[in-house]
Amino acid sequence: MSPIDFSQLTIGDTVVEAEIPLSRASLIDYAAASGDHNPIHWNERFAREVGLDGVIAHGMLSMAAVIAPIVEWLGDPGAISDYRTRFSAPVLVPDAESGTPATPTTSLALTATVGAVDAAVGTARIDVTVKTGETDVLSRTQVRISR
C-alpha cells in the first residue's frame, strides 16, 4: 500500500527531519480535538501547584505531532503497524510575551532513521529521536511499517 520502496531503505539512513513549533494555542487546539482537558496543559497556576515548572504540552500531542510528517513520507496511514514511545521529559510551553497566543514559544525537533529493514517481507522499523533543545522529550520512539 505504501509507495515506499523497501529495497531502497538502508539501516542508519535519515528519512525524515522536521522542526515542529508549539504554542499555547497548540495545546488548546489539542485539548479540544482529543477531549483531554487536564488543566496542567492550559492553566499556569494549577501546573505550578502540582509541581511542574509551568504549563506543559500533552505527551500525546508530541506523539501525534511527531508521526504526522512520518506518515506524509510513507504516503499511506495504513502502512503503520505499530507506533510506540516513552515520555521522558515534559515539554514546557510558555505563554508568548505579547501578541497572539498562537505565537510559538518552543518546538520539537525530530529525526527519523531506518533502524531495521526486511525488504523481502516488506517491513521496516523507523527509530525516531525527539528533542526540545538538548533534551530528549520522547525516548525509545519506534514506528513499525509494512507494505
Next chain:
Amino acid sequence: MPVNTEKQGASFALPQPYEVSREAIAEFALATGAKADYHFDAEAATALGYRDVVAPTTFAVIIAQKSEAAYITDPESGIDFSKVVHGSEQFSFTRPIVAGDVLSAVTHVDGVRAAGDNAMITTRTELTDAAEQPVVTVTSTIVVRGDGE
C-alpha cells in the same frame, strides 16, 4: 488512599460505542499537524483504497482515554488523577480508523505494581468495530506519584 493492586486483571468497557465522524478526524488532524488530504477529503481517501477519510495515527487515543477513564475514575481504583504522569504509549494496528467506524472499547488492567512510593499501571485497551473485528490495541503506562504518607 493507595492505588488498589487488586484491580489487576479487571476490565472496563466504554459504556457506548464511539462513532467516528469526518469532523472529529479533521479537527484532530488540524490540531496535530496532519496535513495530508486523505484526512479531509473522502475522494483522496478512496483513491488510496479507504471507505472514507482516514484518521491520523494516534486518533484512537480519544476513544482509549474515554475507556481508561472508567478505570481511573473508579473510586475503588484508588488513583488520584492529579498525581498521574503519563509514562508510555503504544498503538498496534490491525487497520487504520476511518470515518463511519463505530468502535467499542474495553480497557484491561494488565499491571498494577508498587515502585517505592509510586505505583506503575499498565492498561491495554482493545478497540473493535461494529463487526466485532479488531482495529487497534492501545497500551498505556501511567505512574501515580506517591504522596509520602
